[in-house]
Amino acid sequence: MASSQVSCVYVIVLLLNFSVSVFPGVVKEVATSDLNDFPLISRDGWHAEPSANQKLLKLPTPYVVIHHTYIPKACYSFEECANAMRSMQRYHKSSLKWGDIGYNFCIGAEGTAFEGRGWDYKGVHAGRANNHSIGICMIGDWREKLPPKKSMDTLKALIKIGVQMGKIREDYKLIGHMQAMSTECPGTALMAEISTWKNFAQGKPDFAQISSISN
Numbered sequence: 001m002a003s004s005q006v007s008c009v010y011v012i013v014l015l016l017n018f019s020v021s022v023f024p025g026v027v028k029e030v031a032t033s034d035l036n037d038f039p040l041i042s043r044d045g046w047h048a049e050p051s052a053n054q055k056l057l058k059l060p061t062p063y064v065v066i067h068h069t070y071i072p073k074a075c076y077s078f079e080e081c082a083n084a085m086r087s088m089q090r091y092h093k094s095s096l097k098w099g100d101i102g103y104n105f106c107i108g109a110e111g112t113a114f115e116g117r118g119w120d121y122k123g124v125h126a127g128r129a130n131n132h133s134i135g136i137c138m139i140g141d142w143r144e145k146l147p148p149k150k151s152m153d154t155l156k157a158l159i160k161i162g163v164q165m166g167k168i169r170e171d172y173k174l175i176g177h178m179q180a181m182s183t184e185c186p187g188t189a190l191m192a193e194i195s196t197w198k199n200f201a202q203g204k205p206d207f208a209q210i211s212s213i214s215n
C-alpha cells in the first residue's frame with residue numbers, strides 16, 4: 001500500500017535527522033536499492049534558515065520541473081552538499097530576496113535528496129511554472145555529462161514518493177526548466193536523459209494560460 005511506503009520514508013527521514021546530527025558519517029550507509037528507500041534530508045538536517053516566504057501550493061501539482069544548479073558544482077559528500085544547500089539558500093534568500101531557497105528539493109551527486117521548500121510550498125525556480133510544479137534541482141553542471149546513476153535513481157524515487165503522497169498528480173508532466181523559461185538549464189545532457197522518461201512532455205506549456213484557469 002502507498003501509505004505504508006510513505007511512512008517508511010518518513011522513518012528514514014527521522015533516522016537520518018538523528019544520525020546526521022549525532023553521527024555525521026552515517027548517511028553514506030543508507031542504501032538506495034529500493035525505490036522507496038533513499039536518503040532524504042530535512043531542512044533541519046542541513047541547518048536551513050527559516051523560510052521568509054511560504055505560500056501554499058495547490059496540490060497535487062500537474063508538473064515537475066527539473067533543474068541543474070550550474071553553480072554550485074556537483075557535490076559528492078553530505079557535508080559538501082549541505083554546504084551547497086546553505087549557500088544557495090543564502091543567495092536566494094538574502095541576495096535575490098526570494099525568502100528562501102528557490103527549489104522544492106535538490107539532489108546531490110552522491111544520491112542524497114535535500115528538502116528545499118518541500119512538497120507544500122511554492123518554489124521560486126521557473127517563473128509562471130512555480131504555481132503549478134514541484135521544482136527539483138540536480139546540484140552541479142549537467143551540460144556535458146549526466147549526474148551519477150545513484151542521484152538519478154533518487155530523482156525517480158523522489159518523484160514517485162511525491163505521487164504516492166498525493167503531492168504530484170499521477171499523470172504529471174515532466175519538463176526541463178528550459179521548457180518554461182529561456183535558459184540552458186537543466187543542461188544538455190540531463191535534458192536529453194529526462195526527455196526519454198515516461199512522463200516527459202514535449203514542447204513549452206503555456207503557463208500563463210494554465211494560471212488563468214487555476215493556480
Ligand SMILES: *[C@@H]1O[C@H](CO)[C@@H](O)[C@H](O)[C@H]1NC(C)=O
Binds near residue numbers: 129130131
Ligand atoms: C501564482 O498564483 C498567485 C495566486 O495564487 C498569483 O497572485 C501569482 O501571480 C501567480 N504567479 C505566477 C508567476 O503566475
